[in-house]
Every structure is written in structure tokens, then in C-alpha cells.
Amino acid sequence: MNDPAPDADEPDRTPEPSASRDDDAFVTPGYELQRRASLAKDRRDFQALDSAVGSARRAEGLQLLALGRLMERTCGPPAGPPSRDLEFAFRSLRLEVSARYKLSEYAAARLLNIAHLAGTLFRSAVNVLLAGEINSTNLRVVVEEGAPFGLEPSGPxxxxxxxxxxAVLDHARIEPSNRLRPIARRLALEFSELNEDARNEEAAARRSVCVSDLPDGMAELRAYLPAAVAYGIRDRIRQIAKSVVLLEAKSGPAVPEKAQDPRPRKRPQVEADVMADLLLRGVTDAGATPDPADGDEPIGGSPGSAAGELRPALGIGVSAHIQVIIPAHTLGERGEARRTDGIPELVGYGPIGSTAARELAGGERVWDAVSVDPDGAVLSVDRYRPSAEIRRLLAARDLHCRAPGCRIRASKCDLDHTKAAVIGGETRTDNLAHLCRGHHTLKHNSPWKVEQQPGGVLKWVSPTGTEHIERPPSRVRFRTARDEEPDAF
Structure with a gap:
């Protein structure tokens, strides 16, 4: 039941083919018979996997229920008062689970806490897991993001x-955990009706910087910051690092000691060096600042200029690009709050407070205000710095790569013609979708098929013939909770 950090960056490590091929490239003498035989075997193996996964999910559900009963007898209900005796009882149970199932005590504690909450407060989610309809990582997301509702088993x-x-189980059945978490967070905020701005302010008051020692002469620097600030810092570092990488590729290392190292710095290394230089000295060791117009070409010298002749990269002219999507029904004519059931979202992170979103919208040069209908469908996008209308609309509709399970944000993706332009596909919103470079090349160089249906829905068909329906994430993110609630409430 261990899952990786759900909202971490998802670097695309897919190797890109040197040239694109069309589907005819797969039809060679004897290939079709071999391919059909292989696909038949693949289908049988996937059927066996489906059966095994269903059994594993039922077993995980039974495991959670058993652990939940152990926690109930040991510690009482989740909302019970803490005591020293209960602490030692829990530590004893944690140690036994850790020793019996060869888990670290941290992993055992996390598993016990999830089981305690799930078995007591989220029993419907456990039942869905027992039925094999969701996996254990999605159940964990449902439970963890349900924290705003407290621990009381009854009451408002x-x-x-x-x-x-x-509401969240409808999404948990069809979304992977990395996409489910921001959806669950948004639904929890909407249904709980808690003051997210107050929660943001309380969390921001705990902002801090700390260092942890690591082996081999290294240490880890961590900063606890508001999400918009953290994402802005990361984006600015990446812009400067991109300029340095381009400069070094054309002119060689600008730092004398680096010139003796035959191994060129990789992008993550450059990003770490840029951050260290900016924090320690306010300047970077090499290069020029990127042109804000395109971010690709260093300014301050010609491509053939020596690195030392370029002006230092002080970071002047490099501003962070953070994209905040604010459903238009949350803002009044002058930006004041009008409705509270639409949750603004920082692209790449998830829901943020409406106050922080309005401040960002007023201060940043690039932001999107999204008009949606009650079902969450994007109607229009207004932008302070206008770009092509189709790109604005699709960026708001897609938010990230539209391949199943991928969450690389739209700004790092290609706009792909679902039906290729060379065979008559039109450049229209109903024939375009964002795909990251890896999935874009996979689509054109493998037997995977993609069809765009009304409303921006993509139907992916795998080589074995399995269909995967990919809904526009904006239909999930921007749909208001009260439109889903029964009238009785």
C-alpha cells in the first residue's frame, strides 16, 4: 500500500524515436500473423492480471478491516482522547505489525492509521476496495484528503x-492516485465549507527553512513555503538554468574549474548550482539571462561569443511564470468574491485559497480566468497577456497531458492533432489535445489509437483492444459540488 509522492513532478524519460512512422510501417510480410498471435497471448495474460488484481484488492480490503479492528480494540475510536497508556498500547501494536510483516515502524504506523480511519469513518471506500473497484492507494488518498471533516463519527x-x-469515489474508480489527489482535495474543501483562506494563512505562518545532514558530504535544504511561491521559485530557477545549458552547449563552460571537467553538467545539476549561486551571491556563475519573449536564446552576446564576454546572469528579466486558473463564477466584476463554491487552482499543484488566487491574478502578468458551465465544461478563457484563442481554451480544458494516468502540465506538452493534419485532421479544439512529448511520440509510433469524442473526451485503445476513456480534467476540477448535492441537503 506504499505509493510515491502523488504530486511530484513526473519527468518524461521516454526515449524519442529518430523519425516518425505511420501505421503502415507495422504491416510487413509475416508481421500481421505474428502480431495477432502475440496479441491473443497478451489478452490472456491481461485477463489473468485482471483476476489477480481483483483478488489482491479484496485481500487488501480484508487486511485494512482486520488492522482497523486491532486499532479499535487497542486505541478506541479515532476521536477518543489521547492518553499515555494509549500511546504505549499503540507503540506495542505498531511494533508487532512491523515485526510480523517486515515493515518499518513508520510504514506500519501509517498503515494502522489509515486502517483505523477507513474502517471507522470511510467504510464505503473500504467496501468499494473489497469489490475490486478501486486500489489501495486511491483509498489512502480518499482518507487522507478527508481530513477537513474531522474524526467525529456523527454530526454535521x-x-x-x-x-x-x-462524490470522490466516483473519481477514485477511474483516476490514478496522482490525478485523484487534487480532485479529492477540491471536493473536500467544497463539501466541508471550511475557510480555506484561514487555513492557508495558518499554514503560511509556519513557513521555514531547514537543513538535514546526508552522507558523502551532502545535505538537504528544505523550505516550507506557500505553494505559489515555491512553484514560482522553481520556475525561475529552471528558466535561468535553461539559458545556462544553452550557453554552455554553444560556448563551453563559463566557470574556469568547470572547463577542466570533461563531463558536461546535466540540467538538474545546473538547476542546483543556479539556486546555490543566487542564494549565496545573488548572481549565477555563467551566462546570460534568457529573453522573456521565448526563453530559449541567451541575451547579452552572440552565439559565438566567449562566455566571459557576456554580462552576468543576475536574474534580471527572468520572472516566474505561475499559472492560476480561477473559475469565473468565483470573482465579481471588480475581482471581489461572488461565490464560494468554485476553488481556484495553481496549475501543477492543486486547490489554493481564493484570497491568494486573487492576489496572484492582480500581480502576475500571466493568469487565466476560466468561465465554466455547471458541469465544469470550459466556455471561455480571458488572459491578461493574450495568446492564440485555441491554445488558451485547450490549456484551460486539458490542464495536463491527456494520456491515461499522465499529469505533466499542459505548458510542458505538445498540442497534438488527434486526427493527423496530413490525413485531413482540422486545427480545431475538437481535434486537438495536449500530449507530453513521450506520449505524443508513442501515439505516432505504436499501435495505440486515439479518438476524440464530443466534449473533449479522448478514447484511447491499447494494442490489445482495451478502451481507456480520458475525460477533460477541467470537467472534473471546475464542476461545483453543490450541483452534485441532492436537494434534501
Whole structure:
């Protein structure tokens, strides 16, 4: 039940083919018979996997229920008062689970806590896991993001928790955990009706910087910052690093000691060096600042200029690009709050407070205000710095790569013609979708098929014939919770 950090960056490591091929490239003498035989075997193996996965999910559900009962007898209900005796009882149980199942005590504690909450407060989610309809990582997301509803098994927040659970399970059945988490976070905020701005302010008051020692002469520097600030810092570092990489590729290392190293610096190394230089000295060791117009070509010298002749990269002219999507129904004519059931979102992170979003919208040069209908479909996008209308609309609709399970943000993706332009595909919103470079090349160089249906829905068909329906994430993110609630409430 261990899952990686769900909202971490997802670098695309897919090797790119040197040239594109069309589907006819797969039809060679004898190939079709071999391919059909192989696909038949693939289908049988996937059927066996489907059966095994279903059994594993039921087993995980039974495991959670058993661990939850152990926690209930050991520690009482989740909302019970803490005591020293209960602490030692929990530590004893944690040690036994750790020793019996060869887990670290940290992993055992996390598993016990999830089981305690799931078995008591999120029983519907456990039942869906037992039925094999969701996996254990998605159940964990449902439970963890349900924290705003507290621990009481009854009362007003418990009723709201039940509504949240019903709504989020619809998404948990079809979304991978990395996409489910921001959806669950948004639904929890909407159904709980808690003051997210107050929560943001309380969390921001705990901002800090710390260093942890690591082996081999290294250490880890961590900063606890508001999400918009952290993403802005990361983006600015990446812009400067991109300029340095381009400069070194054309002119060689600008730092004398680096010139003796035959191994060129990789992008992550350059990003770390840029951050260290900026924090320690306010300048970078090499290069020029990128032109804000395109971010690709260093300025301050010609491509053939020696690195030392370029002006230092002080970071002047390099500003962070953070994209905040604000459903238009959350803003009034002058930017004041008008409705509270639309949650602004920092692209690449997830929901943020409406106050922070309005401040960013007023201060940043690039932001999107998205008009949506009650079902969450994007109607229009207004932007402070206008670009092509189709790109604006599709960026708001797609948010990230539209391949199943991929969450690389739209700004790092290609706009792909679902039906290729060379065979008559039109450049229209109903024939375009964002694909990261890896999935874009896979689409054109493998038997995978993609069809765009009304409303921006993509139907992916695997080589074995399995269909995967990929809905526009904006239909999920921007749909208001109260449109899903029954009238009785």
C-alpha cells in the first residue's frame, strides 16, 4: 500500500524515436500473423492480471478491516482522547505489525492509521476496495484528503464527509492516485465549507527553512513555503538554468574549474548550482539571462561569443511564470468574491485559497480566468497577456497531458492533432489535445489509437483492444459540488 509522492513532478524519460512512422510501417510480410498471435497471448495474460488484481484488492480490503479492528480494540475510536497508556498500547501494536510483516515502524504506523480511519469513518471506500473497484492507494488518498471533516463519527461534519466520500469515489474508480489527489482535495474543501483562506494563512505562518545532514558530504535544504511561491521559485530557477545549458552547449563552460571537467553538467545539476549561486551571491556563475519573449536564446552576446564576454546572469528579466486558473463564477466584476463554491487552482499543484488566487491574478502578468458551465465544461478563457484563442481554451480544458494516468502540465506538452493534419485532421479544439512529448511520440509510433469524442473526451485503445476513456480534467476540477448535492441537503 506504499505509493510515491502523488504530486511530484513526473519527468518524461521516454526515449524519442529518430523519425516518425505511420501505421503502415507495422504491416510487413509475416508481421500481421505474428502480431495477432502475440496479441491473443497478451489478452490472456491481461485477463489473468485482471483476476489477480481483483483478488489482491479484496485481500487488501480484508487486511485494512482486520488492522482497523486491532486499532479499535487497542486505541478506541479515532476521536477518543489521547492518553499515555494509549500511546504505549499503540507503540506495542505498531511494533508487532512491523515485526510480523517486515515493515518499518513508520510504514506500519501509517498503515494502522489509515486502517483505523477507513474502517471507522470511510467504510464505503473500504467496501468499494473489497469489490475490486478501486486500489489501495486511491483509498489512502480518499482518507487522507478527508481530513477537513474531522474524526467525529456523527454530526454535521460527518454528514458532509459522507457526501464527500460518495462524490470522490466516483473519481477514485477511474483516476490514478496522482490525478485523484487534487480532485479529492477540491471536493473536500467544497463539501466541508471550511475557510480555506484561514487555513492557508495558518499554514503560511509556519513557513521555514531547514537543513538535514546526508552522507558523502551532502545535505538537504528544505523550505516550507506557500505553494505559489515555491512553484514560482522553481520556475525561475529552471528558466535561468535553461539559458545556462544553452550557453554552455554553444560556448563551453563559463566557470574556469568547470572547463577542466570533461563531463558536461546535466540540467538538474545546473538547476542546483543556479539556486546555490543566487542564494549565496545573488548572481549565477555563467551566462546570460534568457529573453522573456521565448526563453530559449541567451541575451547579452552572440552565439559565438566567449562566455566571459557576456554580462552576468543576475536574474534580471527572468520572472516566474505561475499559472492560476480561477473559475469565473468565483470573482465579481471588480475581482471581489461572488461565490464560494468554485476553488481556484495553481496549475501543477492543486486547490489554493481564493484570497491568494486573487492576489496572484492582480500581480502576475500571466493568469487565466476560466468561465465554466455547471458541469465544469470550459466556455471561455480571458488572459491578461493574450495568446492564440485555441491554445488558451485547450490549456484551460486539458490542464495536463491527456494520456491515461499522465499529469505533466499542459505548458510542458505538445498540442497534438488527434486526427493527423496530413490525413485531413482540422486545427480545431475538437481535434486537438495536449500530449507530453513521450506520449505524443508513442501515439505516432505504436499501435495505440486515439479518438476524440464530443466534449473533449479522448478514447484511447491499447494494442490489445482495451478502451481507456480520458475525460477533460477541467470537467472534473471546475464542476461545483453543490450541483452534485441532492436537494434534501
Amino acid at each position: 461534519l460527518a454528514i458532509k464527509r459522507s457526501r464527500y466520500e460518495t
